[in-house]
């Protein structure tokens with residue numbers, strides 16, 4: 467209730483104290499500072515007549531009424547999911563001059579690399595002709611270079627090493643890069659459905675994706691697009707679009723950060739406590755990675771259970787560190803706001819990456835990037851464009867952890883630099899498809915490769 471609507475006596479009552487006039491004056495002034503002057507309304511009277519709730523039927527089923535979501539944007543390339551793969555895809559497409567829209571369910575970009583506190587950049591070194599080289603170039607490398615130029619952005623950026631970035635600095639950098647590229651952004655928007663053309667492609671008889679539905683505080687809204695890139699990591703658009711896929715499960719964890727390590731004074735010769743983690747760009751702060759049970763990462767009951775379980779475990783782990791001599795001042799600084807789901811849905815692509823092909827160094831004509839493994843002591847593996855393409859639905863690409871790969875290979879595909887590489891490729895391919903007015907399946911691959919090279923990607 468507003469102060470002006472209250473009598474003085476009511477106001478005292480509301481505060482629960484007998485107050486002097488002087489004190490009231492002070493409260494009144496504080497209110498003037500606190501309440502914004504233009505308390506605007508939308509002018510819409512919500513009388514409930516437009517509400518369309520689900521209904522509970524006699525047989526216990528819940529029925530959702532049909533509705534026509536308003537179209538809030540029409541775009542060329544729609545990228546859904548602003549993690550490492552999605553940000554690279556959106557930046558790459560936008561830099562080619564096509565209208566690009568990026569949808570993200572949270573209020574920041576970076577996916578697991580920021581909200582999941584997965585800050586250790588693995589797998590971008592490979593061996594070529596017995597020389598160690600960095601396979602991740604293009605937008606991923608540009609990001610690392612720019613992080614170097616920001617205070618506390620990245621550490622261990624040394625030849626042959628795996629650096630660690632800072633999640634907050636990376637969030638900031640992504641805002642910079644995404645706004646520089648003039649990308650249309652929808653944050654706080656949870657994609658929940660695909661929009662399919664009401665007619666299949668007459669030549670291939672395959673369904674054609676035309677956009678996505680996002681859930682917002684204003685209800686569902688539609689975004690129409692010429693090409694869609696699903697980088698949600700969980701296939702939240704390609705699954706409702708009917709894309710053939712498999713479901714995987716692997717080690718759901720919850721990384722966290724601990725502070726005050728620079729004030730630790732362990733006695734000489736004492737054993738290093740468990741759960742100390744690894745250094746980050748912030749002095750005295752370590753990040754601690756976590757494994758966990760391999761369960762279904764899209765089942766909300768499981769995710770809820772794991773959040774509770776992991777948070778208890780983290781607390782115990784930190785207490786164990788604090789109980790070690792010299793580490794009494796270490797504290798739990800932050801747990802990842804986003805649970806660490808390593809893998810869920812993976813498309814069945816036009817091609818599938820296999821570990822054997824990677825080991826054999828198999829080359830593909832439609833190579834759109836080179837991936838590396840964790841420790842960089844092996845040859846790089848080619849990423850064929852067809853791994854980003856669904857084999858049964860058109861005009862939808864994927865990249866990052868959900869591209870087509872057999873299970874052992876997914877473990878390599880999903881590390882951050884490899885997601886940068888495949889995201890970069892998906893963005894360029896989607897933009898080439900728009901520019902050449904063709905489907906993602908028919909995109910002229912040489913144009914894609916030429917543009918990727920022009921954007922400093924490494925294709926071997």
Ligand SMILES: Cc1cc2nc3c(=O)[nH]c(=O)nc-3n(C[C@H](O)[C@H](O)[C@H](O)COP(=O)(O)OP(=O)(O)OC[C@H]3O[C@@H](n4cnc5c(N)ncnc54)[C@H](O)[C@@H]3O)c2cc1C
Pocket residue numbers: 546547548549550551552569570571572575576577578579582584585586587588589655656657658697698699700702718719720721755756805806807808865866867868880881882883885
């Ligand atoms: C615990 C853990 C430890 C790991 N350790 C390492 C490591 O040390 N080094 C390494 O390189 N990699 C590591 N990885 C792997 C790496 O972090 C991920 O595989 C990588 O971040 C995947 O990138 P992505 O862009 O494909 O997906 P994500 O990072 O998952 O990004 C997906 C984005 O889409 C958004 N999104 C999801 N659903 C929707 C929706 N419906 N609507 C709108 N937006 C949506 C998400 O919010 C997110 O921003 C680890 C992963 C985990 C979970």
